[in-house]
Amino acid sequence: MSFTIIKHPLIIDKLTRMRKVETSSKDFRENLNEIGQLMVYEIFRDMPLKEVDIETPVTKTKGYTIDVPVVLIPIIRAGLGMTEGIQKLVPTARIAHIGLYRNEETLEPVEYYAKKTKNIENSYVIVVDPMLATGGSASKAIEIAKGWGAKQIKFVCLVSVKEGIEKLQKDHPDVEIYTASLDPILNEDGYIVPGLGDAGDRIFGTK
Ligand code: PRP
Ligand code: URA
Numbered sequence: 001m002s003f004t005i006i007k008h009p010l011i012i013d014k015l016t017r018m019r020k021v022e023t024s025s026k027d028f029r030e031n032l033n034e035i036g037q038l039m040v041y042e043i044f045r046d047m048p049l050k051e052v053d054i055e056t057p058v059t060k061t062k063g064y065t066i067d068v069p070v071v072l073i074p075i076i077r078a079g080l081g082m083t084e085g086i087q088k089l090v091p092t093a094r095i096a097h098i099g100l101y102r103n104e105e106t107l108e109p110v111e112y113y114a115k116k117t118k119n120i121e122n123s124y125v126i127v128v129d130p131m132l133a134t135g136g137s138a139s140k141a142i143e144i145a146k147g148w149g150a151k152q153i154k155f156v157c158l159v160s161v162k163e164g165i166e167k168l169q170k171d172h173p174d175v176e177i178y179t180a181s182l183d184p185i186l187n188e189d190g191y192i193v194p195g196l197g198d199a200g201d202r203i204f205g206t207k
Helices: 009-019 025-043 078-089 136-147 162-171 199-204
Strands: 003-005 049-055 060-066 070-076 097-102 109-115 124-128 152-156 176-179
Touching (some): 025 078, 070 078, 070 136, 124 136
Parallel strands (some): 124 152
Antiparallel strands (some): 049 060
16 A cells, blocks of 8 residues: 655645644635645546547647546545645546544544445545544545445545554555655644644634
8 A cells, every 4th residue: 555745845835834823724724725736736646547539729639638537535524624625626526525523532433424426436536634643534434435335545634643544554455645744743632743733623713
């Protein structure tokens, strides 16, 4: 299973803005959105293309269009904030939703919503959540997506730690992981350090 850290000065700069405690929800959302767009270039690098006949103002020629339907699956809530940016560049993508929250004591994911799209089994599926901490939420969401029939799945996050990567690699060795940062510590409360705090609360201004 592959694990890719997408490093780019623009992503690093925007992530640093997001980490700062004084960053407003508006700026946090905007930077998350923009990082989502920047990460798309790498995530979709292996997308299959099909040859098509086209006509330019000058001549007939061959062109290439994307040959596979795309399904994005944000893990609600925080995944919604990152999916928006990705969707801007892949506007034909269908969106499925999975709602999970972590039990504060056990840190286990609790499912409260799941809505699939049609044709998911033939689609290029991207599960999106900014935070990969214990890995419980991502693993559960991927399990649900596989239960819907999804076969070709990638997981995209902004900030990750070793524990989450290892859990996903163990539970779903077929799923490629993309992240913008591998942070050093998962603390005893299940927060990533230095991290950026509770992503959902910062996106939606709920604390
Ligand atoms: C956050 C985050 C992930 C999860 C990551 O969601 O958005 O879904 O925690 O932690 P894990 O890897 O240990 O499972 P949270 O449960 O806070 O819900 P929210 O998005 O509604 O705030
Ligand atoms: N979920 C978050 O939103 N932040 C963390 O640091 C860990 C899990």
